[in-house]
Amino acid sequence: MALRTIVQVGDEVLTKKCRPVTDFNDRLHQLLDDMAETLRDAGGLGLAAPQVGVLRACAIVEQADGSYVEIVNPVIEKSSGAVEEAEGCLSLPGRYGMVLRPEKVTVKAQDRNGNPITIEAEGYTARAFCHEIDHLSGHLFTELVTEYIDPEDLR
Numbered sequence: 001m002a003l004r005t006i007v008q009v010g011d012e013v014l015t016k017k018c019r020p021v022t023d024f025n026d027r028l029h030q031l032l033d034d035m036a037e038t039l040r041d042a043g044g045l046g047l048a049a050p051q052v053g054v055l056r057a058c059a060i061v062e063q064a065d066g067s068y069v070e071i072v073n074p075v076i077e078k079s080s081g082a083v084e085e086a087e088g089c090l091s092l093p094g095r096y097g098m099v100l101r102p103e104k105v106t107v108k109a110q111d112r113n114g115n116p117i118t119i120e121a122e123g124y125t126a127r128a129f130c131h132e133i134d135h136l137s138g139h140l141f142t143e144l145v146t147e148y149i150d151p152e153d154l155r
């Protein structure tokens with residue numbers, strides 16, 4: 001495993017749409033392993049492949065119990081409710097803003113071996129899935145911010 005550099009806002013790679021993952025090979029596994037190590041090191045709740053400069057549709061999300069789930073070619077199949085909460089991004093350090101997201105989501109994806117998976121999530125984990133899946137189509141949370149927050153107010 002190796003740490004990868006987290007791409008920062010302003011880099012074009014963050015605005016591009018990812019291609020689907022078609023080969024569930026060692027290269028994908030290496031990417032996901034590296035992303036997990038990079039996320040653990042950075043201390044965020046999620047990381048999408050474009051954030052390490054790779055335009056492939058996969059991401060990692062930290063779940064409520066602290067474990068990581070890998071989602072490959074994910075789609076949000078169902079969502080319900082709406083919650084406005086503070087959100088941030090490892091590609092925009094120090095910027096936090098209020099974003100309206102579904103309260104609950106059902107995500108369909110594949111695991112690192114191509115097996116279909118379905119994940120139900122709520123609260124902050126649901127938010128993280130939405131945020132990471134947005135990255136895969138080139139969208140950043142700042143497009144959805146209703147109000148920016150002083151990081152001091154979050155403590």
Ligand code: CO
Pocket residue numbers: 088089090091131132135
């Ligand atoms: Co982000």
